[in-house]
Amino acid sequence: MRASSSERRPDDGAFEALSLRNGAAVSLGDVPDMNFDSFARWIAGSVRTGCRIAAFFAVARGRLEHRVENNGTHFLYAVLADDATGLLTVARAPVSGKYPSMARAVPALHLFERVIYEKNGILPEGHPWLKPARFENPSGPAAGDMDFYRVDGDEVHEVSVGPIHAGVIECGHFRFQCLGEEVLHLEISLGYHHRGVEKLLAGLSPARIPSLVEVTAGDSTAAHTWACCALLESLTDTPVPPRGHYIRALALELERLACHTGDVGAIAGDVGFLPTSAFCGRLRGDWLNMSAMLCGSRFSRGLLRPGGTNFDVNTILAREMAKKMETILRDVRGATHLIWDSPSVMARLTGIGALTKADAVALGLVGPASRACGLSPDARRSHPLPGLPAPPALCTADTGDVNARTKVRCDEIAASASFCLDALRDLPEGEYRFRPDADETLPLAPERLAAVLIEGWRGEVCHVALTDKGGGLAAYAVVDPSFHNWAGLALAMRGQQISDFPLCNKSFNLSYCGHDL
């Protein structure tokens, strides 16, 4: 569970970043301190060779008094995910007050830098788009109160949508600059759901963390809770029995099945295609009910806990679930096939909101939105946690439009369902939760850094935790896939018809609260 390599080359002042396996914890002392230049070079170089930014955050020096050679008020921590080696690499650089922005060289960092500026007051000098991200400061401007990008011209008009929308959805503001029906630019302003989750988490006792993480983004409960459980397990050295792993994987895939089915139905609804829309609405409920069979909650709340799961799947339940799953899968297949059998729907989806592969790489898109552009990031395959069954088949498409995103989701439904059926059949014997002898909480190891990637239905969820000398949490960083992908939606709308925005938006279906935290 410990670091696999930690090499230092003091000759040019640059260090090799520290590599760790997904879900492992390393001693904070092993994380190389780089000076900012080598840190920036390391990030830019890694991203060029195919790494993704998994997390990028600042931690105040005061919380971590472990080394004092460097000056600086804060440490910038970067966690990169390398799909080729299946490892995470981490390094840090001390900064005080400001640092030269890296967003121009690595566009995927632009939002991270804005958040750090907002949260820690560290200025990324020369940032091309330094606007509020979450409106964190209570004494600062209210959410949505910012200087929007404007296109001037006689025939250019502005359309502002939200923050309150028609329909039961979260709050977010969209500002379109249009020339007739054509969208020249879309700016998305979020932050209405900022609750200070990361700050709250860092101050909580470990026992209370999972129940808070469960509600950070309600539709990705299993993904976020799993990430946080894996973190706490690696910080406390808690083993997870294989059966617990299987049940967690089952919960995660059920969440994926429900959300993908619901979204395919909603996409059909947005183009006014009744049959798929009507059936998928019901079938999403059926998938959610399967989660309820597992743990009594349709959103898998209370199921995943450090050490395993709170609920077991006995033989009778497993058989019952498999049977039900086959029925639902048959219906979902029928409903989604209608899309590909209807020329009117195909014509509506094809060519809308296309993103190029290069843009997807530059923005660091994750999840189905990225897989629809011909990329293949999938943390289940590239960064598997130990003890899990073989991951579902990889589903990709290459046109990057709404059609591709819908196709990837439909394919993933089939792949996930067959994974679930296999998992239910091959459920390992034994305990489903590790029970420590003493009552409940094990102490967190002091001065550690742990990072976990979990591939939720929307993309990879990344949780990183740092502990201080006393074994308390010094920092807890949560990165929801929506955080990476919102910029993708804005870019996908360039040059599109404004009437296609709802459809395009639905094909991404990003989380507002996952972004706002």
Next chain:
Amino acid sequence: MQILASLSGIILSLLLAPLLPGIINRVKAFMGGRKGRPLLQLYYDLRRLIGKSPVYPSVTTWFFRAAPVSCASVSLMALVLLPFGHSRALLAFPGDFVLLAGLFCLARFSLLLAALDTGSAFEGMGAAREALFSALAEPIFLFCLFILCQQSQQFSLSVLAADADLWEEGDWMPRLMLAFSLFLLLLSENSRIPVDDPNTHLELTMIHEVMILDHSGPDLAFLEYAAALKLWVFSLLIVGVLLPGSLGLSQEYGGYFSLAGMFFNWVLTLAAVFGMGVLTGFVESLMARLRMERIPQFLAMAGAFASLAALTLWGRA
């Protein structure tokens, strides 16, 4: 007796028009495996809306208040001009079809002004779309009516009623083409799928619905009622094209001006109009909306079919 027959048709239309959207919705619900909202939902809605007091945006002027009245009265006037099945229209004169097309233009004009009057970006966008698509649809509509009325020397819409010699024996093909063209116009002019989606909640994709977002209370009731009447008028028109000029059957009951004949006409026409509702429901259930860029092509198809019908009819002579 003839006036009685015409009047009864208008009264039936006024009473039953809100049933037509209900039928469409029930068909859609049935096709989607749902139970659907009540058949009489629009009646309930209208009653509820009439009982409310309207709220006017502070920036609006009398244009905003005029639109609902104008739309509703235009729909009423259209009923006066249009024959109900086989009974003649209350008002028939040479060239009345131009008035019918013009009336719909007037209603649309006032609705566009009302939408622009609010100054909202959404409504402005809806008005722009409505203006663009109707600029394409209106000439085709007028052309269809012209083809119809040109069939007899009277140049009046009432040729549709009980005029046996309107169509010749082998005319079923141009009639079908004309009816198809009018059906495409029905879908586009009444904001049905595939042109518009009456059930969507997404303002950015709406055409008609977004223009009436700011209307409330009795004003909204008038607009909803006018929309139902407009749908009814289009259905009635298509039914007029398709229904045989005279039925031997009804002659046994003493023609269309006897009580039995009138009753027969009612049943036949109403069944056909509701049939149009069912057909619309099926179309809406089975296909997706078009991309907005494609709507002109959809309207071009309506124009092409109308032209084909004209060529077939006129080329023969």
